[in-house]
Structure formats: C-alpha cells, structure tokens
Amino acid sequence: MIKELTKKDILLENLNQLDFSSEPHFAKDLRAEAKNALDQLEFPTSKTENWKYTRIGKIINKTYSIQSKISTSQLSISNYLIPELDANIAVLLNGFYREDLSSIEKQEGLKISSLKNAIAQENGFIKNHLGGIAKAESEIFIALNTMSFTDGVYIDLDKNIVGKKPVHIINIITDNNIVANTRTIVKAHDNSAVKIIESFVNLQGEESFTNSVSEFFLNPNSQVEYNKIQNKEGESYQVSTEQVYQRKDSNFTINTITLDGTLVRNNLNIEVNAEGCETNLNGIYLGKNKNHIDNHTVVNHLKPNCNSNEVYKGILDDNSVGVFNGKVFVRPDAQKTNAFQQNNNILLTDDAVINSKPELEIYADDVKCSHGSTTGQLDDEAIFYLQARGISKRSAVNLMISAFIKDALSSISIEPLKNYIDSKIDERFGS
Amino acid sequence: MLSIKNLHAKIDDKEILKGINLEIKAGEVHAIMGPNGSGKSTLSAVLAGREEYEVTEGTVNFLEKDLLDMNPEDRAREGVFLAFQYPIEIPGVSNINFLKTAINETRAYHGKETITAKDFLALVKEKSALVELDAKLASRSVNEGFSGGEKKRNEIFQMAMLEPKLSILDETDSGLDIDALRIVAKGVNTLKSSENATIVITHYQRLLDYIVPDFVHVLYNGRIVKTGGKELALELEEKGYDWIKEEINN
Ligand SMILES: Nc1ncnc2c1ncn2[C@@H]1O[C@H](COP(=O)(O)OP(=O)(O)OP(=O)(O)O)[C@@H](O)[C@H]1O
Ligand SMILES: [Mg+2]
Numbered sequence: 001m002i003k004e005l006t007k008k009d010i011l012l013e014n015l016n017q018l019d020f021s022s023e024p025h026f027a028k029d030l031r032a033e034a035k036n037a038l039d040q041l042e043f044p045t046s047k048t049e050n051w052k053y054t055r056i057g058k059i060i061n062k063t064y065s066i067q068s069k070i071s072t073s074q075l076s077i078s079n080y081l082i083p084e085l086d087a088n089i090a091v092l093l094n095g096f097y098r099e100d101l102s103s104i105e106k107q108e109g110l111k112i113s114s115l116k117n118a119i120a121q122e123n124g125f126i127k128n129h130l131g132g133i134a135k136a137e138s139e140i141f142i143a144l145n146t147m148s149f150t151d152g153v154y155i156d157l158d159k160n161i162v163g164k165k166p167v168h169i170i171n172i173i174t175d176n177n178i179v180a181n182t183r184t185i186v187k188a189h190d191n192s193a194v195k196i197i198e199s200f201v202n203l204q205g206e207e208s209f210t211n212s213v214s215e216f217f218l219n220p221n222s223q224v225e226y227n228k229i230q231n232k233e234g235e236s237y238q239v240s241t242e243q244v245y246q247r248k249d250s251n252f253t254i255n256t257i258t259l260d261g262t263l264v265r266n267n268l269n270i271e272v273n274a275e276g277c278e279t280n281l282n283g284i285y286l287g288k289n290k291n292h293i294d295n296h297t298v299v300n301h302l303k304p305n306c307n308s309n310e311v312y313k314g315i316l317d318d319n320s321v322g323v324f325n326g327k328v329f330v331r332p333d334a335q336k337t338n339a340f341q342q343n344n345n346i347l348l349t350d351d352a353v354i355n356s357k358p359e360l361e362i363y364a365d366d367v368k369c370s371h372g373s374t375t376g377q378l379d380d381e382a383i384f385y386l387q388a389r390g391i392s393k394r395s396a397v398n399l400m401i402s403a404f405i406k407d408a409l410s411s412i413s414i415e416p417l418k419n420y421i422d423s424k425i426d427e428r429f430g431s
Numbered sequence: 432m433l434s435i436k437n438l439h440a441k442i443d444d445k446e447i448l449k450g451i452n453l454e455i456k457a458g459e460v461h462a463i464m465g466p467n468g469s470g471k472s473t474l475s476a477v478l479a480g481r482e483e484y485e486v487t488e489g490t491v492n493f494l495e496k497d498l499l500d501m502n503p504e505d506r507a508r509e510g511v512f513l514a515f516q517y518p519i520e521i522p523g524v525s526n527i528n529f530l531k532t533a534i535n536e537t538r539a540y541h542g543k544e545t546i547t548a549k550d551f552l553a554l555v556k557e558k559s560a561l562v563e564l565d566a567k568l569a570s571r572s573v574n575e576g577f578s579g580g581e582k583k584r585n586e587i588f589q590m591a592m593l594e595p596k597l598s599i600l601d602e603t604d605s606g607l608d609i610d611a612l613r614i615v616a617k618g619v620n621t622l623k624s625s626e627n628a629t630i631v632i633t634h635y636q637r638l639l640d641y642i643v644p645d646f647v648h649v650l651y652n653g654r655i656v657k658t659g660g661k662e663l664a665l666e667l668e669e670k671g672y673d674w675i676k677e678e679i680n681n
Contacts (some may be wrong), residue, residue: 222636294575379519382524387480388506391536393504395536399528403524403572
C-alpha cells in the first residue's frame with residue numbers, strides 16, 4: 001500500500017535530517033515524546049476553533065530547506081542593534097546560537113548561553129524544566145519545535161540577581177525558504193529581575209518560516225520584562241508561542257510589537273498560579289499589504305489578589321488582516337482579581353479587516369474585570385484640524401497613530417527601545 | 432491681502448455659499464455677522480481648505496496666490512489661521528508637540544531651519560501668558576477635557592504661537608465669560624499689526640467693543656447682503672435681522 005505523503009509528513013521528513021544523536025538522554029526523550037505527540041496532532045484548519053481566522057496554508061504548503069549545522073558565515077549585526085542601547089547581545093542565526101557574533105558581559109549569578117550547550121552539559125534546570133510548561137502534546141507548533149529546535153537562548157538568574165543590562169536576542173534569518181525552530185527558556189529565581197528584548201529580523205530570508213517557543217519560569221517576587229519585536233520584511237512567516245508560569249508576587253510584562261510579517265501568529269499563555277502577581281501583556285500590530293497578524297492570548301488567574309492588564313492596538317493598512325483573541329479566565333479561587341483587557345483597532349482602508357474577540361470567563365464573585373474592543377477609522381476632522389495648523393497630512397496621520405498606540409507601549413521600560421519603536425512608526429507613517 | 436470673488440460652495444449638492452465677494456487689506460479687521468445657518472462657518476471652512484465643501488464657482492486670492500489651489504497645510508503655512516467654532520478634541524496628541532511640528536513644518540516650507548527647543552519653550556511661555564492659558568493646559572492633549580472656554584482660549588494661544596497673517600475667528604466669543612472675553616480680545620489686539628488682518632465672526636456686539644472692526648458684513652443665505660462700519664453691529668444688536676431680510680426681499 002502506498003501512503004500518500006501529507007504536508008506534515010513532508011515537513012517532518014525535512015526536519016528528520018536534523019541530527020540530535022549526540023544529545024543526552026533527557027533531550028532525546030523529550031524530542032521522541034514530541035514526535036509521538038506530533039503523530040496525534042494535525043495542522044489546524046478553518047474548523048479548529050483557535051485558528052478560525054488564520055489559514056496556515058501559506059506556511060505549510062511550502063517545501064523548506066533547513067540549516068542543519070551551525071555556520072561560520074560572517075554577518076554584521078549592526079543593522080539589528082537598537083540605537084543607544086547598552087545590552088547583552090545574543091545572536092541566533094538561522095536557528096543557531098552564534099557565540100562569535102554575541103557579546104555577553106559576565107555577571108555573577110546571571111547566565112546567558114546557548115540552549116544547545118546547556119543541554120549538552122546536562123544543566124539541571126534545563127533537564128527538569130525544558131518543555132515543562134510548553135507542552136508538546138498541547139499544540140502542533142510546540143510539538144514541531146520541541147522535536148526539532150536547533151538552538152536557542154537560556155537565561156538564568158540566581159536569587160536576588162538583577163540583570164545589569166537588558167538581554168537583546170537577535171533572531172535572524174538570512175536564507176530564503178528555510179525553516180528555523182528556536183527556543184528560549186528563562187528562569188528567574190526569587191527576587192531576581194531581568195529585561196529581555198527578542199527581535200525577529202531577516203536579511204533576505206524571503207519565504208522563510210520561524211517557529212519559536214519560549215518558556216518563562218518566574219519564582220516568587222521576580223520580575224521579567226520580555227519585549228518581542230517582529231520586524232521581518234518581505235514575505236515571511238512566523239509562529240511564536242510564549243508560555244509563562246508565575247509564582248507568588250512575581251511581575252511579568254510582555255510587549256509584543258509586530259511591525260511586519262506576511263503571516264504572524266503569536267500564542268501567549270500565562271498561568272498566574274500564586275497570589276500577589278502582576279501581569280502586563282500589551283501589543284501593537286501594524287499590518288500592511290496582505291499581512292496577516294494574529295494575536296492569541298490567554299491569562300489564567302488561578303489564585304487571589306492578582307492584577308492583569310492587557311492592551312493591544314492595531315493599525316491595519318491596505319489589505320491586511322488582524323486577529324485578536326484574548327481570553328482571561330478567573331478561576332473560582334481567584335478572588336480579588338483585577339483583570340483589564342482592551343483591544344482597539346484603526347482600519348486605514350476599506351479593505352483592511354480585523355477580527356477581534358475579547359473573552360472573559362469569570363468563576364469567582366469578588367473580582368473587578370472589564371474588557372472591550374473597538375474598531376474605527378482615523379478621525380478626518382482631527383486630521384483637518386492639524387492640517388489647518390500647517391501640519392502635512394502625512395504628519396497629521398502619524399501624530400494620530402502615535403497617539404492611538406501610545407498606551408499599548410507604556411509598559412516598555414527600556415527608553416532606547418521605546419525610541420526605536422517610535423522611529424519605526426515614524427518611518428512607516430511619518431514624513 | 433484677501434480677495435474673494437463670486438465664491439460659490441456646496442456640500443452634498445446643497446449650495447451654501449452663493450456668490451461671496453469680500454476684499455480685505457492688511458491692517459484691517461472685518462466682522463461677519465448673520466443669522467444661524469447663513470454660511471459663516473462654511474465660508475471659514477472653505478478658506479481653510481476643508482475638502483468636504485466643493486467650490487463650484489469663484490476665486491480666492493491670498494497675498495497674490497490662488498488660495499483654492501492649495502492644500503490646507505499650505506494655506507496655514509502661507510499665513511491663514513482659523514480659530515474653529517467647535518475646536519475638536521484630539522486625545523493623545525499633545526498640544527505642545529503638535530504646535531512644535533506645525534511651527535517646524537511651516538519654517539521648513541519657508542526654507543527656514545527648525546526652532547530650537549529653548550526658543551520654542553520661551554515662545555510657549557510668552558504666548559500662554561498672553562492668553563493666560565494655564566501651562567498645564569498647554570501641555571495636555573489637544574483640547575481633551577478642556578472646558579468650552581478653555582478650548583477657545585487654546586485656539587487663540589495657537590494663533591499667537593503661529594503668528595498668522597490672516598486670522599479667522601469663528602465665534603471665538605461664544606461660551607466665554609466676561610474675563611475670558613477680555614483676555615481673548617487682548618490677545619487678538621496685541622497680535623494685530625499693519626501687516627496682518629482679522630476676520631471676526633460673531634453674533635454679539637460685545638466682542639466688537641474690544642476688537643473694533645473697520646467693516647461689518649452681514650452674511651445671509653450664502654451672500655454678503657450688507658456692509659457697513661462698526662455702527663452696523665450696534666444696529667443689528669438692537670433690531671435683529673428682520674429688517675435686512677425685508678430689505679432683500681423687497
Ligand atoms: N456638513 C454639512 N452637511 C450638510 N449641511 C451642512 C454641512 N455643513 C453646513 N451645512 C449647512 O450649511 C448651512 C450653513 O452652515 P454654517 O455652519 O456655515 O452656518 P453659520 O452661519 O456658521 O451658522 P451659526 O451661526 O449657527 O454658526 C446650514 O444650513 C448647515 O446646516
Ligand atoms: Mg458657524
């Protein structure tokens with residue numbers, strides 16, 4: 001009997017070229033389990049509830065090549081740095097950590113390293129926690145990643161350690177038609193704090209697909225800020241999953257900034273499993289041409305006395321499509337939860353589309369929760385008012401857009417990053 | 432300075448301006464009065480370049496240039512300023528930042544370099560003092576949460592910052608208390624010179640006690656039907672518009 005190859009088979013066959021035979025047992029087991037999970041999982045279709053508005057045909061109907069070994073190709077990363085930012089730089093090139101292109105300042109109690117190396121060294125935390133919250137059996141893209149991630153970044157903070165500089169992970173694709181699976185894992189021990197930026201960029205890299213998974217473990221009273229900047233130009237595809245686990249009095253902030261991308265899907269899942277936690281999940285997305293940008297977020301409040309704030313703002317131009325689905329669960333134990341969620345969109349053309357679905361499920365009675373969603377156009381009268389003062393129409397639009405998205409950027413605490421994003425917005429809409 | 436000839440304008444196929452003629456020279460103050468709905472705000476919007484209104488006939492020359500041929504921002508950069516009857520709120524856009532952008536774009540248009548931060552701050556300080564606008568208001572979002580009177584004062588503050596050649600004040604007096612009225616009038620008078628001109632649209636003689644017009648025009652049903660000196664305003668205040676309507680209908 002001849003078995004017809006499915007899209008999944010083709011992709012798997014491709015990924016099977018990757019050789020993980022030298023990895024320690026725990027990693028091999030993890031990958032094998034992921035492979036088993038993959039057998040049970042199918043790519044989402046229009047009937048899959050969580051993927052209703054996002055067709056992934058563009059991603060899976062292609063044959064990709066993969067870079068199976070680390071390369072030594074030289075590359076100047078200066079274009080991808082954030083001006084005025086003094087940071088520890090970790091470079092992932094086509095899925096591989098490039099020590100030679102990275103620059104990490106040694107700090108006692110802070111580890112920033114290649115995940116592959118940490119696995120090879122059988123690092124205790126990695127051994128026990130990799131895949132602990134991003135579970136292969138829960139999602140096909142997590143399974144794919146777990147089975148085949150080539151490398152990634154491991155950030156580990158000891159007790160009471162505050163990262164002196166932000167960590168900037170530059171995740172670059174430089175080849176056309178390749179698939180890269182990268183993985184980030186962050187452990188913040190008690191009372192520690194770190195700020196991270198991960199920018200997804202490309203140099204050429206047309207029609208390439210990045211499938212990234214990040215796991216964040218926040219110990220009591222730790223603080224993690226993760227800023228994800230998607231700025232891949234041209235035809236590019238990305239699925240990202242962040243899985244977050246918060247313990248007592250911890251503070252997690254994520255800013256998801258999607259500046260470009262043909263098909264981008266962000267899956268964010270936050271488990272708030274202790275009291276006194278603070279969670280900020282904000283995002284902006286700027287769609288143009290035929291971009292399709294989908295943000296799916298879940299905040300699961302399991303314990304009392306926690307706050308979560310979520311603001312996502314979208315500007316959709318041309319024929320672009322935005323999807324926002326934000327779920328907030330307030331479980332029966334989670335009394336005194338304050339959960340706020342908001343999604344606002346501006347459509348710049350008649351052809352731009354947004355599917356916005358904020359969802360709140362509350363099973364506790366003493367909580368303060370609100371959610372809302374708006375979609376509109378830029379106010380012509382306001383634009384005229386600004387023009388009537390001598391401001392060009394383009395600048396007026398830019399001022400209005402910057403004003404509109406401002407509060408979705410308010411939890412970025414790294415000033416040079418804020419300026420960088422402002423400059424990207426100016427480039428896009430300003431004169 | 433401004434020469435309007437046989438100006439016709441319509442919106443949604445409804446003709447609103449039906450042949451306006453008006454000549455304004457530098458140094459002059461013109462008051463335009465007229466019943467509600469006669470077309471006063473439409474005239475100012477057409478002069479400022481609001482696209483919703485379609486000019487079907489006529490010409491407008493401003494400082495020897497065809498005003499109708501310019502986009503709104505270039506009209507402003509050439510020196511036309513409209514103080515809106517209903518200033519709009521623009522949440523999130525800071526009053527000060529947008530004025531800085533406006534000043535710098537206007538300077539660039541005239542081939543001048545950008546204003547320094549220091550000069551700009553000094554200008555803000557001077558002009559907000561002139562119209563007694565609270566510094567806090569000056570730096571807030573454009574008109575957001577301003578009271579009616581504060582919005583009007585903010586219009587005059589912007590006018591003072593931009594130093595236009597032709598200012599059109601569309602009912603800037605309405606909603607102002609007596610003190611605010613005096614302050615606004617003081618602002619306008621301080622900025623007045625032999626180089627610039629002002630059009631004051633108002634329903635009340637009161638403002639004209641402070642800003643004394645050289646001419647008073649009555650706009651009725653899309654046309655200027657009567658022009659006189661400042662005493663015409665007094666007469667209108669006393670008698671209303673019926674006698675003018677009658678004059679026209681006979
Ligand atoms: N956008 C519009 N759509 C339809 N009709 C309009 C529009 N703008 C103005 N008009 C009409 O044009 C006429 C003139 O309006 P305009 O605002 O110019 O009057 P005005 O003289 O300024 O009145 P007021 O003294 O009440 O301010 C009115 O009948 C008004 O309803
Ligand atoms: Mg009016």
